[in-house]
Amino acid sequence: MNKKRLxxxxxxxxxxxxxxVMVGMLLKVRAxxxxxxxxxxxxxxxxxxxxxxxxxxxxxxxxxxQVAVRVAxxxxxxxxxxxxDGRAYVKKARVILDAVVAAQAVKGIDAVSGATVSSxxxxxxxxxxxxxxxxxxxxxxxxxx
Numbered sequence: 540m541n542k543k544r545l546x547x548x549x550x551x552x553x554x555x556x557x558x559x560v561m562v563g564m565l566l567k568v569r570a571x572x573x574x575x576x577x578x579x580x581x582x583x584x585x586x587x588x589x590x591x592x593x594x595x596x597x598x599x600x601x602x603x604x605q606v607a608v609r610v611a612x613x614x615x616x617x618x619x620x621x622x623x624d625g626r627a628y629v630k631k632a633r634v635i636l637d638a639v640v641a642a643q644a645v646k647g648i649d650a651v652s653g654a655t656v657s658s659x660x661x662x663x664x665x666x667x668x669x670x671x672x673x674x675x676x677x678x679x680x681x682x683x684x
Contacts, residue, residue: 568600571599571600572656575597575599575656575659575660575663576656576659578659578663578666580645580646580647580648580662580663580666581645581646581666582644582646583644583645583666583669583670585610585613585614585615585643585644585669586613586614587613588610588613588669589610590610590611590612591609591610592607592608592609592610593607593608593609593610593668593669593671594606594607594608594621594668594671595608595664595665595666595667595668595669595670595671596622596664596667597660597661597663597664597667599656599660600624602623602624603622604620604622604623604624604629604660604661604664605620605621605622605623605664606618606619606620606621606636606661606664606665606668607619607621607668608639608665608668608669614643615639615640615643616640617640618636618637618639618640618665619633619636620633620636620661626657628653628654628656628657629654629657629660629661631651631653631654631657632650632651632654632657632658632660632661633661634651635648635650635651635658635661635662636661636665639662639665645662645665645666645669648662650662
């Protein structure tokens with residue numbers, strides 16, 4: 540009888556541990572989604588950016604997503620994904636970068652249905668590319684030796 544109780548108690552403990560781990564993972568995913576969605580997309584004066592290929596990244600669930608934005612003549616002429624996690628949601632969300640080129644902006648673009656979070660991750664990476672270029676352009680030049 541004691542052996543049977545010990546087995547039941549052990550099984551119950553294993554189930555509790557598994558449930559605890561799953562709840563912890565769910566909370567982490569929810570927190571990451573909330574963090575990505577909370578990033579405010581802003582307007583950028585593209586006309587003041589240098590002609591260049593700008594790289595921007597966003598980390599989501601431990602994976603780096605990288606977007607390359609090509610600016611020429613004061614316009615975004617191309618935006619493409621350079622690095623992602625290969626999931627179907629991201630592949631579906633890639634069309635959002637065509638909307639960025641068409642709108643010449645990241646602000647005000649609707650997420651791709653069925654890939655909302657992936658869309659936001661790519662928009663955040665695109666914004667990071669634009670902001671990085673703007674920050675580099677406005678940074679004071681280093682004194683030459």
